[in-house]
Amino acid sequence: MSNQTTKLVPTPGQTVGPFYGYALPYEKDNELLAPGSPGSIRLQGTVYDGAGEPVPDAILEIWQPDADGNIVKQTGSLVRDGYTFTGWGRGSVGYSGVYTFTTVNPGPTSPGAAPFISVVVFARGLMNRLFTRIYLPENQEALAKDPLLSSLDPERRRTLIARRDPDGGLTWDVRLQGEGETVFLDFQ
Amino acid sequence: METQQDLSAEINAIGDAYARAVKDGAPAETQPRLDYAPYRSSILRHPTKSLHHADPETIELYSPAFGHQDVHALEADLTIQHNGEPQGERIIVAGKVLDGDGRPVAGQLVEIWQANASGRYIHKRDQHPAPLDPNFTGVGRCITGPDGSYKFTTIKPGAYPWKNHVNAWRPAHIHFSMFGTDFTQRIVTQMYFPGDQLFPLDPIYQSIVDQDARDRLVATYDHELTQPEWALGYNWDIVLTGSKRTWTENEALGAAGDEE
Ligand SMILES: [Fe+2]
Numbered sequence: 001m002s003n004q005t006t007k008l009v010p011t012p013g014q015t016v017g018p019f020y021g022y023a024l025p026y027e028k029d030n031e032l033l034a035p036g037s038p039g040s041i042r043l044q045g046t047v048y049d050g051a052g053e054p055v056p057d058a059i060l061e062i063w064q065p066d067a068d069g070n071i072v073k074q075t076g077s078l079v080r081d082g083y084t085f086t087g088w089g090r091g092s093v094g095y096s097g098v099y100t101f102t103t104v105n106p107g108p109t110s111p112g113a114a115p116f117i118s119v120v121v122f123a124r125g126l127m128n129r130l131f132t133r134i135y136l137p138e139n140q141e142a143l144a145k146d147p148l149l150s151s152l153d154p155e156r157r158r159t160l161i162a163r164r165d166p167d168g169g170l171t172w173d174v175r176l177q178g179e180g181e182t183v184f185l186d187f188q
Numbered sequence: 189m190e191t192q193q194d195l196s197a198e199i200n201a202i203g204d205a206y207a208r209a210v211k212d213g214a215p216a217e218t219q220p221r222l223d224y225a226p227y228r229s230s231i232l233r234h235p236t237k238s239l240h241h242a243d244p245e246t247i248e249l250y251s252p253a254f255g256h257q258d259v260h261a262l263e264a265d266l267t268i269q270h271n272g273e274p275q276g277e278r279i280i281v282a283g284k285v286l287d288g289d290g291r292p293v294a295g296q297l298v299e300i301w302q303a304n305a306s307g308r309y310i311h312k313r314d315q316h317p318a319p320l321d322p323n324f325t326g327v328g329r330c331i332t333g334p335d336g337s338y339k340f341t342t343i344k345p346g347a348y349p350w351k352n353h354v355n356a357w358r359p360a361h362i363h364f365s366m367f368g369t370d371f372t373q374r375i376v377t378q379m380y381f382p383g384d385q386l387f388p389l390d391p392i393y394q395s396i397v398d399q400d401a402r403d404r405l406v407a408t409y410d411h412e413l414t415q416p417e418w419a420l421g422y423n424w425d426i427v428l429t430g431s432k433r434t435w436t437e438n439e440a441l442g443a444a445g446d447e448e
């Protein structure tokens with residue numbers, strides 16, 4: 001590979017629009033694991049707009065390490081065999097703005113690191129995708145040391161940490177705008 | 189309800205302000221504005237706080253893997269999904285997916301969806317009174333080759349009306365979804381056709397305020413890609429944001445791609 005000196009300018013994004021619903025979703029898109037299988041948890045939440053109303057036309061993707069913190073390199077996300085954990089899933093919200101995934105608690109990718117799930121949000125009316133993270137709520141010491149979380153005010157930091165449900169699942173809402181606005185990330 | 193004139197005045201005012209800012213030394217914008225009021229549905233759906241700068245870590249430096257197990261080769265031809273031929277102008281859309289350093293993105297998933305030749309989507313929310321085509325669904329997928337190349341056979345989508353304002357029409361476009369080598373390169377966008385008269389009127393296209401940046405979404409007619417007696421060819425390359433991963437030599441050569 002020759003040395004590249006000139007960077008290419010990235011292609012702009014555009015809104016996913018209203019009509020992705022017959023194209024992007026597919027069977028078991030939100031089931032990284034079969035529901036009810038050992039170790040599986042439900043991750044769910046609601047996407048809200050700036051008026052606090054649920055957004056009925058948003059679609060989320062999650063990408064995460066497995067329960068041991070390994071980054072998975074398995075194909076098969078689009079045609080799930082029911083056994084292979086690929087680490088990636090796609091979930092559309094319903095009319096009430098609620099999305100659901102069946103997945104596992106991500107493990108720490110290095111000892112003592114705060115485990116998180118990487119998230120990308122698309123919606124009609126959202127001009128470009130938004131990146132964010134979902135952290136597990138448990139390990140306070142790891143959360144306190146996390147480079148991203150420790151760079152945020154406590155109030156904003158809270159938007160990236162999921163709540164643990166009584167059934168062992170996780171709840172994490174997306175607020176696109178206004179009070180409790182989710183922290184969205186710029187990696188450039 | 190607002191007219192196109194109202195909307196165009198807003199679009200032009202934002203465009204003029206941007207042109208002045210650039211003249212005064214502001215950097216060129218390369219992405220759409222998240223806060224772009226002429227697209228009315230964006231008003232309550234854009235973050236008001238600026239995006240928080242973060243260094244990508246661990247999982248974010250990798251992408252999910254897709255392969256030929258996930259996508260059948262025939263999914264790249266949108267004209268053969270039914271018993272008959274779809275109506276419309278048959279086209280070939282081909283190009284490459286590259287990262288910001290010009291490296292091909294090999295073995296990655298590309299998904300597209302589009303309206304039919306009449307400007308109608310097979311979607312229950314599409315109320316446009318134009319005919320559905322029983323021979324056209326408008327959904328395709330493929331896996332990029334070792335050189336980052338993709339190629340779809342489809343029909344040229346029609347322009348379609350929407351309810352942003354009175355007499356609002358979208359320029360003909362194909363929705364594209366791509367992955368890179370890092371999850372932070374994830375992109376969903378729209379590809380347009382050259383010379384569309386609706387460009388200046390469309391708040392979605394105009395949400396990218398920089399003309400050079402908008403041009404990056406417009407395919408080029410390519411007579412080399414056109415097939416005699418068969419289909420017109422359009423070329424469109426996609427550049428993802430730069431990869432932040434430290435590359436091994438094999439990966440940089442594309443050996444990590446799915447080359448079955
Ligand atoms: Fe569209």
